[in-house]
Amino acid sequence: MVKQQADGENLDIPNRIKALPVKRTGPVIAGVIVALIVAMLVQGLITNPRFEWNVVWKYLFNENVLEGVKYTLLLTVISMVIAIVLAVVLAVMRKSINPVLRGVSWFYIWFFRGTPVYTQLVFWGLFAVLVPRIGIGIPFTSIEFWSIDSQSIITAFNAAWLGLALNEAAYLAEIVRAGLEAVDPGQTEAAKALGMKRTLIMRRIVLPQAMRIIIPPTGNEFIGMLKTTSLVNAVPFTLELQFATTAIATRLYKPIPLLIVACIWYLVITSILMVIQSRLEKHFGKGFDARPAGARGKRTPLPGKTEGEPKDDINKQNEATFAGMNA
Template identity: 80%
Template sequence: MPHHVEHDSEGLPIPNRIKAKPVKRPGQIVAAIIVVIFAAMIVKGLITNPRFEWNVVWKYLFNERVLEGVGYTLLLTVISMVVAIVLAVVLAVMRKSVNPVLRGVSWFYIWFFRGTPVYTQLVFWGLFAVLIPRLSLGIPLTSVEFWSIDSQAIITAFNAAWIGLALNEAAYLAEIVRAGLDAVDPGQEEAAKALGMKRSMIMRRVILPQAMRIIIPPTGNETIGMLKTTSLVLAVPFTLDLQYATNAIANRIYKPIPLLLVASIWYLFITSILMVIQSMLEKHFGRGFQARPVGPKGKQPPLPGKTDGEPKDDVNKTNQAEFMGYTA
């Protein structure tokens, strides 16, 4: 009776291949069963507990005031994060500047806004018109004015909300951006300088694109955090966001728990979308950094020392070369 010989994906024989049996791990199975049981108990409690009043939840889930609150919450999140990201890049570049004045201003900004609570900052922005009744443009340190306007006309409740959120968030994002810039190999900047590139172009075309791989994940987390931080804009006071809208309905109908569930469902829904976007951005900016299989599976040429006639998928090899960014 002929002995059966297995072949690899290239049709080459693999004699005496060992068929190893996987190690049994009963602990993992027991742990999974316990977790499933607890999860089922929680789900059952959420569904069957009459105090959650799910009929009220579904009634107000798409309420006009709630949907308006969702819109304002998203608008606050987007505007605040865009302004914060731009300001954070500027602050991070200032921290790396050779000018000591720029470094000192950046350090002081980050120290101040990270050291004071965001709620306190929002309260001050709500009192901006009281502290500074008019905004004017003229010659510094003199009484000469070319233009002035009432502060309340510019610093409205909505503007005060996103300005306060953006300025606070920029301090945290600046440190994230700085960490990403520091992670780029200094040789990249040296090679770009050797090509005659200006410092601003090196930052835009060489350093920032490579730093984005490190910047994106924590920035995504900060964006999700910003979505929930918008619930603090009541301190301004701004009264059109999602949290305030659900609280107002709850106070009117005396049912706080169902309206808290309404707010939670919307926050979870928006957070899920943001997590998907974050994952897509991570994959986009991570291209070229991930290890890929070589040989016939990865459509890559053989590794050094391998000839075209040798099997290349006997073990799962990965590319050992690390992407180092742009080359000169």
Template identity: 80%
Template sequence: MAKKEADGEGLNIPNRINALPVKRTGPIVAGVIVALLALMLIQGLITNPRLDWPTVWKYLFNENVLAGIWHTLQLTVISMVVAIILSVILAVMRKSINPVLRGVSWFFIWFFRGTPVYTQLVFWGLFAVLVPRIGVGIPFTSVEFWSIDSQDVITAFNAAWIGLALNEAAYLSEIVRAGLEAVDPGQTEAAKALGMGRTLIMRRIVLPQAMRIIIPPTGNETIGMLKTTSLVLAVPYTLDLQFATNAIANRIYKPIPLLIVACIWYLLITSILMIIQSRLEAHFGKGFNARPVGTKGKQPPYDPPYPGKSSGEPQDDVNKINQTTFTGLNA
């Protein structure tokens, strides 16, 4: 009679083969090489005297640098909020049955995606030159009810966030449109059968499901916006983080340490944004992703064994995966 051996799961398997794991030398060698290169890079960054780390620590919490961080965050938040609102409107217009709305949305996206953001910021900086006064009146006539000097409205700060928001809205609108089109059309049809209107369907059925697809690229665009604020010098707007560090570098004739200061702060803010993005992805991904259920780890054999197990499966295995797929939201 063949010898029987008890495995870790409590099963007696006849003629059990004690197989050895496959040796994988390639990943080990690659890991060693990458680790050595990383250590060499770290050693070079620490010991290179030209990086001037004492100057970096001296100006890392400089008041002008901290003020620049605040203005950069203001530009990022305001620009992204306005861009997200505009992008949803543009995406809905692209899906509208009205050809005028579709055409306007297409033109907006075509124009702002087709021109560099730096060029757009330059134009917004010259807005007061192009349009000296902003007024309300009867179109195509000289009748004017109210007007104001453009310089009083389109300040450097306003020109900066308007230019950034309009450019970003063109990109985000395509992301939102892709998310909306990824939702099963059957969801909309079912909502219409329940008597729901188009606005309610979009707000309660389509958008909540589309957020799972919209959030990851929107997080990337937010991080990109944080770094794009360094271009607002074109307006010109001279209070952001990049300009603040450049001003100090020009004064003390040490550009490299101040560039490192800017990099450290950008990396810190980006890391925080990445954490927020991951939390949002987890929130809107509830019900979509498979997740482990039951008690993990080895369990003693149970008598009788768990139901639904075939003869070749461990009878006491409770480390299972929930494969349920989310299919919609209640109205």
């Protein structure tokens, strides 16, 4: 009864307007057209004999393909972990009061963003030619305390993840910097008023709040890194997924089925990464999202309401934002 009175139902209202639902012909027609196009594409994929789906299922779990999946995941995870750590350091350096640190960070980002990743991978593949030995000694002298052959350290696998990580760090540094600058300066001022040091403020106050902005583009970069690993044949590193399927296709003279195999595996891994990204966004978005103030589905009468006024708070939104330590 309360709900009906609040909505104005069963009341004697003169000239009441009988609202009719809006006809949405356009979206219905568009949906039918899109559904027909999708059905045609699916039918073509299934019935076209040139896709050779029997070859696809035969080599989908081939041992060389699975080995390629393993190395692709290794390259992606190692490169991104190192890139994230380095990006945080570079972003903090960009905000430093020391001009030397700011200049080095700017130069790093400028150089690695300004040159193609393929060119950088070729360079790391030739590192042992440019620097035959790596040693520790007194700078600007010929005195060495320890040295080792570069080829024993910069192997093809190490050169691959090193080149990918250093390039990716330049892009992630700008993402991290944008996230840090999005945090209200009042957070830092309040923390300083409490006597907290700059490193503690960055670790406990600024970074946790900046993660809400950093996570979405970082997730996109993670997925992009998964596909960028297909370029490591420039090192050359020949065990990742794309090269493994290409080698099989070259031997069988069947490039299309093996390309589909690679696509399927990339799509599976990308889907898993998207789910993880979504969970991380929800985790770091706690305290920022607007939520109903009342219990969902429960209508609690509010005191002091006159007859005809809404007597529940379920539709009210909590518009308070995450205040933190803002003074």
